[in-house]
Every structure is written in structure tokens, then in C-alpha cells.
Amino acid sequence: MAKNMRSAAGTHSTGPSRPDRQSDKYTRFVSAGLGRDLASRLGLPQPAILRRYESGAPLITGPVLVEGSSAGADALATRLLDWDLDVRRHAAPKTRLGAIILVLDELADPSELSGPVRSVGASLRDLAANGRVVTISRSASADLDPAAAAGRKAVDGILRSMAKELRHGATANGIILGAGAHTTAAGVMGALRFFLSGRSAFVDGQFLTVATGSGELPQAWDRPLAGRVAAVTGAARGIGAAIARTLHRDGADVIAVDVPAAGEPLAAVANDVRGTALQLDITADDAGERILAHARQRHGRLDIVVHNAGITRDKLLANMDAARWDSVIAVNISAQLRMNRDFLASELFHDHPRIISVASTSGIAGNRGQTNYAASKAAVIGMVAATARLMEPFGGSINAVAPGFIETGMTQKIPFATREVARRLNSLQQGGRPEDVAEAVAFLAAGSSAGINGTVLRVCGQNMVGQ
Numbered sequence: 001m002a003k004n005m006r007s008a009a010g011t012h013s014t015g016p017s018r019p020d021r022q023s024d025k026y027t028r029f030v031s032a033g034l035g036r037d038l039a040s041r042l043g044l045p046q047p048a049i050l051r052r053y054e055s056g057a058p059l060i061t062g063p064v065l066v067e068g069s070s071a072g073a074d075a076l077a078t079r080l081l082d083w084d085l086d087v088r089r090h091a092a093p094k095t096r097l098g099a100i101i102l103v104l105d106e107l108a109d110p111s112e113l114s115g116p117v118r119s120v121g122a123s124l125r126d127l128a129a130n131g132r133v134v135t136i137s138r139s140a141s142a143d144l145d146p147a148a149a150a151g152r153k154a155v156d157g158i159l160r161s162m163a164k165e166l167r168h169g170a171t172a173n174g175i176i177l178g179a180g181a182h183t184t185a186a187g188v189m190g191a192l193r194f195f196l197s198g199r200s201a202f203v204d205g206q207f208l209t210v211a212t213g214s215g216e217l218p219q220a221w222d223r224p225l226a227g228r229v230a231a232v233t234g235a236a237r238g239i240g241a242a243i244a245r246t247l248h249r250d251g252a253d254v255i256a257v258d259v260p261a262a263g264e265p266l267a268a269v270a271n272d273v274r275g276t277a278l279q280l281d282i283t284a285d286d287a288g289e290r291i292l293a294h295a296r297q298r299h300g301r302l303d304i305v306v307h308n309a310g311i312t313r314d315k316l317l318a319n320m321d322a323a324r325w326d327s328v329i330a331v332n333i334s335a336q337l338r339m340n341r342d343f344l345a346s347e348l349f350h351d352h353p354r355i356i357s358v359a360s361t362s363g364i365a366g367n368r369g370q371t372n373y374a375a376s377k378a379a380v381i382g383m384v385a386a387t388a389r390l391m392e393p394f395g396g397s398i399n400a401v402a403p404g405f406i407e408t409g410m411t412q413k414i415p416f417a418t419r420e421v422a423r424r425l426n427s428l429q430q431g432g433r434p435e436d437v438a439e440a441v442a443f444l445a446a447g448s449s450a451g452i453n454g455t456v457l458r459v460c461g462q463n464m465v466g467q
């Protein structure tokens with residue numbers, strides 16, 4: 001294979017993006033001039049301004065190094081040329097790299113890791129700010145030869161540690177191939193594109209499993225949801241409003257759902273995305289039926305459901321009353337279970353449907369004062385895993401996204417000192433934005449993600465809590 005598969009066409013800077021007004025004040029302060037010098041001398045966190053998705057911007061700036069000597073690595077490198085990337089198969093010293101893809105799809109023993117992994121290590125210093133590392137390996141199932149399972153599982157430790165070593169907004173994430181997937185499967189290409197792009201700005205140290213080769217590549221990568229109809233609950237504000245906007249940007253028609261009390265902001269969001277508004281309390285017994293009826297009458301179809309509506313009623317367990325416990329369980333999980341039964345039973349929802357449920361890192365790691373909330377969010381993860389097989393007959397999928405610390409009205413209410421600590425406790429040393437969660441939802445809603453089913457994708461900047 002040629003050393004340089006195509007010469008670079010990009011002329012964009014490989015440095016960090018300019019500070020923007022949406023970053024928190026501290027991040028803006030330490031991103032330039034005196035603030036940067038001061039933080040550096042005092043050893044304070046130096047969060048980078050993250051590169052986020054912009055329509056028309058290049059997928060990645062700078063060469064993409066594909067490490068690995070398997071046929072799968074060759075096939076992937078060739079396929080990436082379709083994306084107009086400057087693909088390299090060998091590192092050239094002192095070349096700023098946009099991304100490194102480490103393909104380890106034929107690992108049979110941990111001793112085989114040394115060469116390719118250290119080779120990536122040697123290139124890390126050349127990785128541009130906001131650069132990307134993506135590993136592609138196979139799942140370490142229990143029925144494998146122990147040496148093969150050991151090698152495959154070792155990738156877990158490598159990826160998660162490497163992500164913690166990267167700086168300047170760079171991230172590392174992994175794609176795990178199931179038995180039915182190969183390195184150029186639609187699901188792999190979709191996941192790779194997500195990880196390489198600014199859409200995954202706040203996803204770090206995470207793995208996505210592409211179980212099968214199913215799924216379709218979109219006709220246009222910047223409108224992967226064209227022709228699809230999506231219902232988003234809790235869409236009047238916060239993360240739900242961002243999801244509605246992002247799904248619309250990606251081509252979907254949006255049904256914005258929220259409680260009648262939020263009617264005004266709900267209508268504003270629906271207008272903004274040229275969608276329709278549905279005032280509905282999702283805990284109503286007929287909530288699923290009402291969403292289906294609205295979708296049938298106003299849009300003629302329903303393809304995507306995003307269970308985003310959620311509430312917190314925090315209290316230490318010793319002081320927990322029934323009202324707090326029951327309301328959180330009712331909104332955050334029971335309503336979803338009930339609605340999913342209706343959706344699955346309806347022919348309107350049988351054309352490659354997608355369900356994406358918003359969980360939380362609290363449901364993975366637990367959180368003081370949140371037994372009710374963590375129970376409901378862990379329950380979402382259990383529900384998603386067990387609903388996956390029910391989606392398969394329709395070519396559908398269901399997944400969860402688990403946000404960490406996201407800058408919303410909810411987290412603004414946390415007292416300053418606690419908030420400041422919580423926000424820095426991840427590899428990117430900052431909170432995420434509602435749009436970051438929305439990007440993960442949109443990615444999972446796309447046709448290319450069909451092979452990703454029953455999983456949880458954390459959007460937490462590699463939060464130090466939990467797994």
C-alpha cells in the first residue's frame with residue numbers, strides 16, 4: 001500500500017478552536033494569555049475549547065494515520081479515501097496528525113499488542129489539538145480462546161488510559177466489532193465518523209459495540225435523518241430542546257412533546273424546528289397512543305422516539321418519602337416502559353425504528369442523595385438491554401445515552417464550589433453542553449447505527465466516576 005494514500009487538501013489550522021461565549025468563564029480565562037500562563041504555572045486544570053460540529057467544516061483537519069497490518073486495516077484505509085481524507089499508513093515524523101485509527105481486529109494474544117500500540121504511542125505527540133484516536137477491535141466474549149479474549153480485553157485498559165493521557169481537547173474512543181461486523185460495516189463507518197467529527201466533542205474514553213453488519217449509509221452525511229419523523233419528550237427546554245434542534249438539523253421532522261404547563265416554550269421550540277408540538281404528560285396511561293395518533297395525523301409516520309423527559313427529587317435515602325420516590329420512577333422509567341409497549345405494537349413504528357433513552361452517569365456510578373434517580377436511570381439501562389431483541393424484527397434498535405455533567409439550568413442550581421468540582425472531574429476538565437448529548441442521540445438515530453443495539457453511550461468527557 002502506498003505510504004501516503006492521498007495528499008492533504010485541507011488548509012485549516014490544527015490548533016484549538018477560538019474561545020466562544022458558551023464555554024464556562026474559567027475555560028475562557030485559561031484558554032489564552034495571562035490566564036493560560038497562570039494556570040500552567042500553578043498546575044491548575046486547563047480545559048481546552050472543544051471542536052464541535054459545524055456544517056461544512058472538514059470532518060477532521062490533518063492526516064489520518066491508520067495503524068495495523070490486517071486486511072481489515074487495509075480495507076478501512078481504502079474506504080476512508082471516499083471521505084476525502086489524507087490517509088496515511090505510516091507515521092511521518094513531525095507531521096501534525098488529525099487522527100489515529102488503530103485497527104486490532106485480528107488479535108490472538110496480548111503479546112501482539114506491543115508493536116502497534118507503542119507505534120501509536122510514538123505518534124501521540126504529533127496529534128493535533130482536538131485530534132482523535134479511535135481503536136477498532138473485537139469483543140472479548142467468554143467462549144473465546146483465553147489468549148484471544150485476554151488480548152481483546154486488554155484494548156479496554158489501553159483505550160481508557162490513553163484517553164486520560166491526551167490533552168488539548170483530543171479524545172480516544174473505541175469501536176468493538178461483534179461476530180457479524182467487519183471493519184467497513186455501515187455501523188463501523190457511522191461510528192467512526194461520529195468519533196472523528198466534532199459531534200463527539202464530549203464523548204471520551206468510551207466504547208461502542210457494532211454487533212452486526214446491518215445498517216445503511218446515508219445519502220448525505222450531513223442529513224442522515226432526512227425523511228424520518230422523531231418524537232422527543234421533554235423538548236421544551238434543556239437537553240430535550242437541543243435534541244429537537246439537532247434532529248431537525250440532521251433532516252428529521254420533529255414532534256416536540258412536553259407537559260401542558262410548558263406549553264409556551266414547547267411551542268417556541270416546535271416553531272424553531274418547523275415541527276409540531278404535543279402537550280402531554282408522559283405518565284398518562286394513553287401517552288404512547290397519543291404520540292402515535294399525533295404522528296399518524298400530522299406526519300403520517302413515526303420512526304424515532306427519544307425518551308428524554310426526566311425529573312430529579314433528591315433526598316438521602318434515610319429521609320426519602322413515597323412521593324419523591326414514586327414520581328421519579330413514574331416519569332423516568334415506568335412511562336417509558338408503557339409507551340414502548342404501545343410503540344412496538346404499532347405498525348406505524350415498524351420501519352427500522354429507533355428508540356433512544358436518556359439515562360445518566362448517576363445510574364452507573366450512583367450519587368449521594370439520588371437513590372430514586374439512580375434507580376430510575378439504571379432501570380433505563382436494563383430496559384434498553386432487554387428491549388433490543390424486540391426491536392430486531394423491524395430492523396430497529398434501542399440504545400441509551402448517559403450524560404455526565406451537562407451545563408443546563410439543572411446543574412446551574414448546584415452550589416458554586418460543588419459545581420466547580422463536578423464540572424472538572426473528567427478527562428476534558430469541563431462540563432458538556434446539551435448539544436453534546438443531542439449529537440449522540442442523533443448519531444444513534446441514524447440508519448447507519450442499526451447494528452448498535454441495546455448499548456449505553458456515555459457523554460461525560462470520561463467522567464472519573466463509575467466505569
Ligand code: NAI
Pocket residue numbers: 233234235236237238239240257258259262280281282283308309310311331358359360361402403404405406407408409410411
Ligand atoms: P430539564 O428539567 O431542563 O428538562 C426536562 C423536561 O422534561 C422539562 O421540559 C419538563 O417539563 C419535561 N418533563 C418532566 N416531566 C414530564 C412529564 N411527565 N411529561 C412530559 N414532559 C415532562 O432537564 P435536562 O437537564 O434537560 O435533562 C433532560 C434529561 O437528561 C433528563 O432525563 C435528565 O435526567 C437527563 N440528564 C441530565 C443531566 C444534566 O446534567 N442536566 C445529566 C444526566 C442526565
